[in-house]
Amino acid sequence: MNRNVLDTYDIRLLSALQQDDALSLQCLAELVSLSASQCSRRISRLKAKGYIHKQVTLLNPQAVGLDVEAFVTVSLDNHTPDSATHFKEAILKMPPVMECHAITGSDGDYLLKVVAKNQQALSFFLMEELMKITGVSQIKTALALSAIKSTTALPLSL
Template structure:
């Protein structure tokens, strides 16, 4: 069932095809993209630029193979804070944004934690050092619970565009 969208750019089928393709492979040339979505290059480029200007396409990134780079350990860390104040949260968020190991950071609800981090490090020794020398030294961190990824079952950066119909 389509989602009712208020005050958002209307996305048609061609825009959805463009978005689907660039999510799959951001390195496509404009000509390749145009061929895949059934447009000529000029209208395709205009649509891509309109999607960028509207803020729908935020940026294009390259996804690296973490294992081939020796980053073999992925951990999910649930973090509890001692106080729930905007200042405490801002300080925590500013600090973790400085750490290259942190791939994702979410302020969450429904758990016995306030934040969920996804980090990638070479091994358990590096994880231990990261936890002791960085995370637990952030003012306000009162609890840490870690889980380790055994296998990536689904690892996608693509958004589900079917809801836009």
């Protein structure tokens, strides 16, 4: 199996795992029309080749008391390698930040996806933690009203 070359069975297997990683090998085998042992070998190979980054359990944020989701655009006051490194190191230590992306074509330098218990907790995080990172000059926050689509499954084609 070459890197970036997946056969039909690999794609079916990865698609099934993206939908439900808790499926037994027997169920996976039936879904992708392979034996359980073939599925097991393919999964091991896909992990070794880096196609499967990690396997996790996705939690329902509301069920665990995280009712607020926000998207925050962050601007830095200067754009040096040191300021970027300092910002990244600080963000990695902040549990409310679910995602952080360096962006272009926007008013900001980074786009964060943040979760919080409520608006008060979000406000505290923004003002007392995020804004206090040395080099942060501006933040803009958009609250998510509802999720129209939210998925972790990558669009794999057969």
